[in-house]
Amino acid sequence: MSVTAPQGFVAAGVAAGLKSTGRPDVAVVVNRGPLKVGAAVFTSNRAKANPVIWSQQVIRDGTVEAIVLNAGGANCFTGAFGFQTTHETAERAAELLAVSAGDILVCSTGLIGSGDEVFRAKVLAGTEQAIAQLSAEGAEAASEAIMTTDSRPKRVVAAGDAWTIGGMAKGAGMLAPGLATMLVVLTTDAVLTPEEADAHLRHATRVSFDRLDSDGCMSTNDQVSLLVSGASGVTPDPDEFRTALTEACIALAEQLQADAEGASHDIRIVVENAASEDDAVVVGRSVARNNLFKAAIFGNDPNWGRVLAAIGTTDAAFDPYDVDVWMNGVRVCTAGGPDRPREEVDLTPRATHVLIDLKAGDASAIILTNDLTHDYVHENSAYSS
Amino acid sequence: MSVTAPQGFVAAGVAAGLKSTGRPDVAVVVNRGPLKVGAAVFTSNRAKANPVIWSQQVIRDGTVEAIVLNAGGANCFTGAFGFQTTHETAERAAELLAVSAGDILVCSTGLIGSGDEVFRAKVLAGTEQAIAQLSAEGAEAASEAIMTTDSRPKRVVAAGDAWTIGGMAKGAGMLAPGLATMLVVLTTDAVLTPEEADAHLRHATRVSFDRLDSDGCMSTNDQVSLLVSGASGVTPDPDEFRTALTEACIALAEQLQADAEGASHDIRIVVENAASEDDAVVVGRSVARNNLFKAAIFGNDPNWGRVLAAIGTTDAAFDPYDVDVWMNGVRVCTAGGPDRPREEVDLTPRATHVLIDLKAGDASAIILTNDLTHDYVHENSAYSS
Structure with a gap:
């Protein structure tokens, strides 16, 4: 209907x-x-x-x-x-x-x-x-x-x-x-x-x-x-x-x-404790647009360093050395260093959850993105669209 | 030495x-x-x-x-x-x-x-x-x-x-x-x-x-x-x-x-007749970061629509409906519409040249980028780096 x-x-x-x-x-x-x-x-x-x-x-x-x-x-x-x-x-x-x-x-x-x-x-x-x-x-x-x-x-x-x-x-x-x-x-x-x-x-x-x-x-x-x-x-x-x-x-x-072209993961990026909703959106979007992060998720690799490298390019209010990053429920990074071993993160399900705690306020936002896959490259190179 | x-x-x-x-x-x-x-x-x-x-x-x-x-x-x-x-x-x-x-x-x-x-x-x-x-x-x-x-x-x-x-x-x-x-x-x-x-x-x-x-x-x-x-x-x-x-x-x-990871094209984006050098850089970079454009070049597809869709996201001074786009020497877009047939563009060489004439001033800039390929996705998903 x-x-x-x-x-x-x-x-x-x-x-x-x-x-x-x-x-x-x-x-x-x-x-x-x-x-x-x-x-x-x-x-x-x-x-x-x-x-x-x-x-x-x-x-x-x-x-x-x-x-x-x-x-x-x-x-x-x-x-x-x-x-x-x-x-x-x-x-x-x-x-x-x-x-x-x-x-x-x-x-x-x-x-x-x-x-x-x-x-x-x-x-x-x-x-x-x-x-x-x-x-x-x-x-x-x-x-x-x-x-x-x-x-x-x-x-x-x-x-x-x-x-x-x-x-x-x-x-x-x-x-x-x-x-x-x-x-x-x-x-x-x-x-x-x-x-x-x-x-x-x-x-x-x-x-x-x-x-x-x-x-x-x-x-x-x-x-x-x-x-x-x-x-x-x-x-x-x-x-x-x-x-x-x-x-x-x-x-x-x-x-x-x-249904995004070629995607194998639906990634939900939750940014919490931002100084403003705009900051949360900017931070989430910087990760959503980072090809290295997106390729890592395609490879089931919880590469949190690429998350920090992405958010570090923004001017949002937060201390890059006091940010927590969680992937599918596992805190992989805290206080400017590694936390739980990356082996504990299971990225095989299509639904992927990344939580970024900025510790800078009480605003939050959710950004939805997808991974960068061979099928994405294929669909967008093999013919004009 | x-x-x-x-x-x-x-x-x-x-x-x-x-x-x-x-x-x-x-x-x-x-x-x-x-x-x-x-x-x-x-x-x-x-x-x-x-x-x-x-x-x-x-x-x-x-x-x-x-x-x-x-x-x-x-x-x-x-x-x-x-x-x-x-x-x-x-x-x-x-x-x-x-x-x-x-x-x-x-x-x-x-x-x-x-x-x-x-x-x-x-x-x-x-x-x-x-x-x-x-x-x-x-x-x-x-x-x-x-x-x-x-x-x-x-x-x-x-x-x-x-x-x-x-x-x-x-x-x-x-x-x-x-x-x-x-x-x-x-x-x-x-x-x-x-x-x-x-x-x-x-x-x-x-x-x-x-x-x-x-x-x-x-x-x-x-x-x-x-x-x-x-x-x-x-x-x-x-x-x-x-x-x-x-x-x-x-x-x-x-x-x-x-030597960029997995790249099959070295793309030189020349932005000419910009109102300022900053504008030229912003416009060039918007194209360099557009995954759809980069995938199209990998597929040897002179998809100039993706160039215009990319530069339209910037706030540089120009009229989107009065921009010329050249690819490898062929003017594929002029004055808000198609120009030469895309079949005339040969994108098989690794060296790729995109010229964007903004008709808004006399500043220019060159941005170097690469295409988005299967090998890029492979290299950045298959292992941590």
């Missing part, structure tokens, strides 16, 4: 020939209302794809009727022609749905620099075809249509007090969001104003997708959208809704991590 | 049993004078090895008698015992050379966290043994003794106007300097004051080792030292000396790049 689990939404996913495999590649999600509230956050990469540039305008008034998504081409760095493709996609959807093109979000994913006449024709045809097939049962196909190197679709449903949140996501590489990440569509039938939707979404993405750093590479096409139908007629308790939305985003972020 | 090419220097390299292979692992370089001038730059990583902490004190007065270097153990995060090991190493060398321990630089390289009683005993014995074998012919053995995962020693000799510069270096991984990098010893018989030596060395390292970013991982043990004997009796032209020292450092940096 995912995005159609809340009342007031229909969806579809169709094969428009953008993927050479013939798999579904265009998805549409439509909000039937009564509310047509939308919020979205976008990649902070200055190199932005045309659909991002378009959607940033659409979201300004907080009104969204529908979202059109395609895989098989990022429509990024495709010039004026590419922007026109996005514009025409919104126009075509608006015409068929009898709404304004200015209320249609567009997302694309695939190879940067691809977006020619053939691409445009296929996206437009796919949009028409998907809109003709819209239904409450279309969520599954929609979540499959946005997949690129993903090996499986990512979906979530969270039930609140007489309201529901649904969501779908795609992403397996170039997975290191700045402000948002990847393509994610969230829906709810709770009653929210545009301002509430925006605030809840920003909070939820900040502590979920923004804490996922699989490979240090920030995408040009990231977009997380929340569509609000209000069809339940229920105004949720703000804290309860925010918590449910955050949990839904974390669940999707963990699905993205678990 | 390398470090003993200038007059006034002797060196030695011996096997002290620190390397399991039985290869040489302790080196000593001694300045016979008449000047005993020294300058050094160190890693900017806050996680610093004990020899770095020690040597930062030694260099304060600009006087250096000798430098002791070992491979087979980084003596980093080894606590008070480890610092005492470095101190004792300097004391032992000072005693045998009849000089002050406060004028002995110490460098170590190897696994972080290793530096126990056995390590100390071997380093001290190796220091004694090396000092007993000092000679003008010892430079070759010294350059071999500091190797870790290096497949070959790195040496340079530059002849000036009646003065000479010599140098040796080691480094193959954790190769992304902050202020200096790796272990490098430079020698000269030119006449220089401590202030001149320091200024020349800082200039030379800033545009050589500091522009090398093989794997984004900054070491805890980096140290570049310049020992000045003045034995030629010649005071060099400052510009001429600075140029020669810079060229010598670039030659060593290129040798380090060419």
Whole structure:
């Protein structure tokens, strides 16, 4: 169900020939209302794809009727022609749905620099075809249509007090969001104003997708959208809704991590006792982006020296010679020296836990990352993506 | 010859049993004078090895008698015992050379966290043994003794106007300097004051080792030292000396790049027409640290979209939609869109050239990096280093 689990939404996913495999590649999600509230956050990469540039305008008034998504081409760095493709996609959807093109979000994913006449024709045809097939049962196909190197679709449903949140996501590489990440569509039938939707979404993405750093590479096409139908007629308790939305985003972020390209370990880096949450994030991210650390985890090697060498490059407040590092429950480093023997650490499970105690305050953060593997190198060198 | 090419220097390299292979692992370089001038730059990583902490004190007065270097153990995060090991190493060398321990630089390289009683005993014995074998012919053995995962020693000799510069270096991984990098010893018989030596060395390292970013991982043990004997009796032209020292450092940096762990491409990223040199460096480094770009080059894929996605994460001054990207002489991207077909780019040679024209000013910088390969993952996951 995912995005159609809340009342007031229909969806579809169709094969428009953008993927050479013939798999579904265009998805549409439509909000039937009564509310047509939308919020979205976008990649902070200055190199932005045309659909991002378009959607940033659409979201300004907080009104969204529908979202059109395609895989098989990022429509990024495709010039004026590419922007026109996005514009025409919104126009075509608006015409068929009898709404304004200015209320249609567009997302694309695939190879940067691809977006020619053939691409445009296929996206437009796919949009028409998907809109003709819209239904409450279309969520599954929609979540499959946005997949690129993903090996499986990512979906979530969270039930609140007489309201529901649904969501779908795609992403397996170039997975290191700045402000948002990847393509994610969230829906709810709770009653929210545009301002509430925006605030809840920003909070939820900040502590979920923004804490996922699989490979240090920030995408040009990231977009997380929340569509609000209000069809339940229920105004949720703000804290309860925010918590449910955050949990839904974390669940999707963990699905993205678990399906990261070539990864053999899902690494949860917990930074504790930092002077600030920002410090905790900076420290965790420095480890998540350290190729030597990531390669060591692939080799089941609890090489804590690489953790300290990574965090020493940050300007976070802590004494490098008074930091504790735990790996899978074993304290391998304390007070500037080795602690338990590295042989005690079992890194064979996929789930890997690194705890860094900075002893500098009471803030904390969790960063999710993956290891650096032969399969990652293979997937990202063997063909363009 | 390398470090003993200038007059006034002797060196030695011996096997002290620190390397399991039985290869040489302790080196000593001694300045016979008449000047005993020294300058050094160190890693900017806050996680610093004990020899770095020690040597930062030694260099304060600009006087250096000798430098002791070992491979087979980084003596980093080894606590008070480890610092005492470095101190004792300097004391032992000072005693045998009849000089002050406060004028002995110490460098170590190897696994972080290793530096126990056995390590100390071997380093001290190796220091004694090396000092007993000092000679003008010892430079070759010294350059071999500091190797870790290096497949070959790195040496340079530059002849000036009646003065000479010599140098040796080691480094193959954790190769992304902050202020200096790796272990490098430079020698000269030119006449220089401590202030001149320091200024020349800082200039030379800033545009050589500091522009090398093989794997984004900054070491805890980096140290570049310049020992000045003045034995030629010649005071060099400052510009001429600075140029020669810079060229010598670039030659060593290129040798380090060419021997980077597992690399199959030496990538020279030239950033042109930047608003400032800092901007050019930031832009070049963002590409050098992008795993997707590096994996693409390994796969001989001129994936310029990954270049733009990387530079878009920086705050350098440029318009992302008006940047030209050239790969091995072919302009693959211009004005926010594709240019020449990617098929025209031949990435099979090891030497790879990426030119990024920011069209934002007249500053430029060159960053040296390597690709991300299966061999890199293998070398850094199969065993601790």
